[in-house]
Amino acid sequence: MSYKYHQFQVVGRGLPTETEEQPKIYRMKLWATNEVRAKSKFWYYLRKLKKVKKSNGQMLAINEIFEKNPTTIKNYGIWLRYQSRTGYHNMYKEYRDTTLNGAIEQMYTEMASRHRVRHHCIQVIKTATIPAKLCKRESTKQFHNSKIKFPLVFKKVRPPTRKLKTTYKASRPNLFV
């Protein structure tokens, strides 16, 4: 499964000067589509937190973080801060997914669709894997059932490859599962 957003660990510090020989080193974990964007995002956040810019700072390391267990389902809680048309708001959202990158991608698409918030107006404050007991949202809690059972109500009939797609069909499809 290819994900749009990758998680990076970015480490950087201000450049050493005569007054400060060993400046403090800062590490951030953030999501970006590629390494270049990740470095840029790192300086954006660091500028807001400390008195350091890309011009008087240096990047020490950037590594991609991969999911440890992509074959298990986890409940992810994401705390975010976003800018709406009227001001800044905090939000907490829950997602069920196999990987954290997948959950972040779900978050970005959901924020875009539900609140019309674009990617650059969202700041991820914190993410965590939530055990099932502590989930707050009903839409994730309804899948915490070891005997889950539901029918697929509507069968979408489609050709197995896009090459076999035709505009007209000889007969009406049977949509019953």
Added chain:
Amino acid sequence: MPFKRYVEIGRIALVNYGKDYGKLVVIVDVIDQNRALVDAPDMVRGQINFKRLTLTDIKIDIKRVPNKKTLVAALEAADVKNKWESSSWGRKLIVQKKRASLNDFDRFKIMLAKIKKAGVVRQELAKLKKETTA
């Protein structure tokens, strides 16, 4: 008409789109409304959208997310392979695959066999016609 095939843990499904087209997979867990975690003896456990699955009548008895060994053992115990290949759906798929893999000589042999079969059928039909008119 009530539903007979449910998405549940242990349901066998056929993949009808994408990279794993034509594979029989087991639903080992449900991620959310649209996706399931599926597993098969010859693939890494992964997520797949329900839109890419067609449910079958076969269901095996497993707990939520079993490890590969337990899964393979459960598939053997329920004899899924034989049940599938003896079901009418499974047989149709085997015939389709065979037909698609024929070479020209095989198609020639089939043509001869069809002509022979049609000849025998026509002889029997002629016999029956004679009996009814006589």
